[in-house]
Amino acid sequence: MNPLITRDERETAVDLAADRLSFLVLAYGVLAVAAVRSFGGQQTWDLLGLVVVAGAAGLIYRLVKGAVTRSWMIVATAPAVAAAIIGAIILGGLAR
Secondary structure, eight states: OOEEEEEOOOHHHHHHHHHHHHHHHHHHHHHHHHHHHHHHHHHHHHHHHOOOOOOHHHHHHHEEEEEEEHHHHHHHHHHHHHHHHHHHHHHHHHHO
């Protein structure tokens, strides 16, 4: 970034919105490719891992910068805990 050019809040908000949109397109695109590969019988863990790592990077950045509130953490971790429980149940059913 050029320190000689001043930026206002609108430009910063537009940049953040563009980054969010880019991540959403990338994440859902990778999930769609993973779904297509899974229907073809191919392994998809590498693509799904990429989505998880990208989400974790955003969370870690927010934690380091102190931009995480208690209610935000509850909203963010509740689906992860539910997914882990459902995954454990599914894996338990597949092991039988």
